Amino acid sequence: MGGRGRLAAEGGSDIRGLPLEDVFPWLDLKEEQIEKIEVNDNKNRILTLKGKIKKHHINGKHYTSIILTDITELTKLKAKYKQTNCIKQKYEQALESLFEGVIITDSEGKIIYVNKAQEELDNVTKDDVYNKKATEVFNLDKESSVLMQALITKKEVPERHQYYINMVGHAVNIVTYGYPLTVNGKVVGAVAICRDTTKAKELAEMVLDYYDTRSNGQIIKPSAEKAKTRDNLYTFKDLIGNNAAFKEAIRWAQVSAETDSSVLIYGLTGTGKELFAQSVHSHSNRKNGPFIGINCAALPESLLESILFGTVKGAFTGAIDRPGLFEQANGGTLFLDELNSMPLGLQAKLLRVLQDGTIRRVGGTQDISVDVRIISSLNTDPNEAVNKKVLRQDLFYRLAVVSIRIPPLKERRDDIPMLTSFFIGKHNRKLKKSVKDISPEVMQCFLNYHWPGNVRELEHVIECAMVVIGDGSYITLDHLPHYLIECYAQQQDEHDEVNQLVILDADFRKQTHHNNRKKTNYILKHKIDSTERDLIVKILSETQGNVSRTARILGISRQSLQYRLKKYNINRTNLTTVT
């Protein structure tokens, strides 16, 4: 049995007299300090030790004392601290990179962290605000401070609009919300996220000013693609298409134009919901009144409320007497685009307005009668929006007296040739070009593509092609965006393979048994791929890697060749394939 086990068992008295180097061979008495050593103890645990060695001279004799301190736990704690600090730094870096302001307080409401965005928002440095009460820094009371509310209620504080003067005297408009921070169920602080809406507020003021100055004219939302005045709002003549479902949508819109009922238009993005809304207005009895559109997804709830219903002076700091869009649309039509993005709280207020026919400005006490027709739109199915609770059911029934579904482009592919001609004509005038048509290959590409962006995407693709076409007369695959080509080439590829397999399969069918055919088809597909790859490599070698020339020789477009180079991992610079 070894010395350590024996020594430990016998209480250590028998190590007296033994040479130090036999019992503690890892000790070096030449040093005065033992910085850090790792030693196994008698329970086979690894201990970290540091120590001191001192020489003593007593009564003419020399002694040496060695004191070793166990720093195992301390070392582990240091490592843990280092690791925690590293994580903390990563989180801080993430918070610093946010565009939104972040303020964190301790449980007493004293600020312990603000990120860079918040520093810029308030024009302060971290040192200016650290360890100060949030209520003092922002000149707020316990009720108005989301941080204090989060600490007091121990619950999330929903989004609210705040206006304050920062420490250097600048007015700041923010939308903010707060959360309590808990550790083991105990609230240890709070965090507030602040979005600067000063610029959005200024923009909203400009929008309202714009409406104010033109209160007698036809007005559409400024974000509309084509600025239209009283005489050039879209009409039903602008709705291009012969598809049966599309024509049915137009028929419903025409019927609804003859009534004063609320209309709900729904369809995917880019299907032309606003064109329908304007057309209904243009053919209604309200055509001489204003048409005002607002995108409900573009603005936060508090701002949207002020814009829709107006404000009275003193409603909140900085608020002035101003009519909202409901008042300005009086006698006309208000188009609420992307209604499913409107917060539910505001939907409830909208429902009250529709039921009572009156609005009350934010901060006001007076009810104002309005005569406004509402046309709204959803970019999703209404039932789905109700089920997902992004649209109040009662509001849906109120707004969808007439509901019109606009089919997506993939459901009306038969309209693609007509729409293509229309957009070519439109952009010929706009870009001063003389493009005649698209190549048959492009038409095939258009007809096969699934068009997630619908008619808007088709128009953009054509506009883009007409920009890059130069003086050409026909749009070819070379003028299309890469993603469209890749999609087309892939479909062509599958189509070609299927065709070849079908032809050859007919011969094989005469000769082989049904069970062998699947195997044959697989082998054949592999063979076709291999032949195609070899041919591309061969022609590329002959043209010294020139893609355009290779494509020309192979009789395919450059994009189609690029797709195949990628598919077969062909590196045209050294003409090797990675398989």
Add this chain to the structure above:
Amino acid sequence: MIAQVAGEIVDGCEDQALIIVDEENRILYSNQFALSLASSD
């Protein structure tokens, strides 16, 4: 004598080891914790 006094002070100490050796580096005293570190080789 010195070792005895030192021993009384540090013998029960669980995170500090004390070893005292004479001029020939032979062990005169080691406390319990030092003993747990003694090599068995």
